[in-house]
Amino acid sequence: MAIKVTLREKIISNGRKSLYLDFYPEIIHPDTGKLTRREFLGMYVYIDKSDLKKHIKEQKQLGKNIDALKKIEKGLKPLTPIQEKHNADTIEVAESIKEKRQNQLKKPEIYSPLEKERLKVIALGEKCFVEYFRQMATKRKEATHTVWLSALNYLEEFTKDTGGSVKFADLNQSFFENFKGFLTSTKSKRSDKALLAQNSAVSYFNKVKAALKQAYKDGILQTDLNARIAPIKQAETKREYLTIEELNQLVKTPCNNILLKRAALFSALTGLRFSDIQKLTWGEIEYIAGEGYVLKFQQKKTKGIENLPISEQAVNLLGEPKNPTDSVFDGLTYSAYQNKHLFQWLGAAGITKNITFHCFRHTFATLQLYNGTDIYTVSKMLGHKDLKTTQVYAKIVDDAKRKAANRIKLDL
Secondary structure, three states: OOEEEEEEEEEEEHHHHHHHEEEEEEEEOOEEEOOOEEEEEEHHHHHHHHHHHHHHHHHHHOOOOOOHHHHHEEEOOOOOHHHHHHHHHHHHHHHHHHHHHHHHHHHHHHHOOHHHHHHHHHHHHHEOOOOHHHHHHHHHHHHHHHHHHHHHHHHHHHOOHOOOEEEEHHOOEEEEEEEHHHOOOOOOOOOOOOOHHHHHHHHHHHHHHHHHHHHHHHOOOOOOHHHHOOOOOOOOOOOOOOOOOHHHHHOOOOOOOOHHHHHHHHHHHHHHOOOHHOEEEHHHEEEEOEEEEEEEOOOOOOOOOEEEEEOOHHHOOOOOOOOOOOOOOOOOOHHHHHHHHHHHHHHHOOOOOOOOOOHHHHHHHHHHOOOOOOHHHHHHHHOOOHHHHHHHHHHHHEEEEEEEEHOOOEEE
């Protein structure tokens, strides 16, 4: 029985339809060896509102549920000339691939193994890199999901002149050098006036490089393009911290939000991030005879399991123990309103530095190193995966010691 290949469309997100080939009867997938009816092309077209209206009318006549389709129709806008051209070009390429598949299935003997491999490479090259990146972004876990989505937003903006579609076959070093230039000169989506922060550009470009690396592993790219592209250089960041004198001044100074004050001082004594303090439960605090108190918890940011020794002074900030599942800092929230209390507390203590809650973690690291704790131990206490992350604090301490040495001057 002859195999029929049909080009079909499936509605996906953002007013688009994914293109795929439908085989009847089923064929053996060349990669998995399993029977399949579909081959998704990694290509998409924009939904035409008038076409969708006709489809809704047909489905209604057939007695099908059209609620979901009506919802999609409501959010659609007429296609732009760029989108119309994208649709026409994409359909033309997809039809070409369909014809090639039909010929392969009808006359497989006319293609040598080398020719078959070449056809496969050409088909992979027609896939859309932006769509591939979008699929990777949706699969990311909570810790990095928002960063991948932000990177996707800037990639879509960079490629808007081509309708947000870039074939893998068209990717080269020049394309990504231009994208680097775009990231380092474009405005932040959070502010129309400020440029995108250098370190944000670094992070977003690294996600694009990660996608290229994965595409090479998946066999979509025939060369390791990622290895040829240099990352954006990290900007030097100033880690603000408090001296022990300033910290003690804060201890003595009243704060309108007692819970926030206790949490901030707890961070300075333990090095915990706000997110880990906020979710801390009484069951994660353990006393070990002969050793002292230990926090046993999972870092929210890195998902690493930590056993962190903490001082009795830190424990005394917590108050009376409650049930193991109860929150230690119940009611602690992060907002502009809470930050106002933080700034007022700092101001009342006579501290003019630009201090955020995270600076109390910086304070812990800096004071530990300043008082002789080795950098490896501090790195472990902060839960850093890479010692390089901790070394920035060592630089702060060296600078502080240099300034201290220069304060003693003799009249020679």
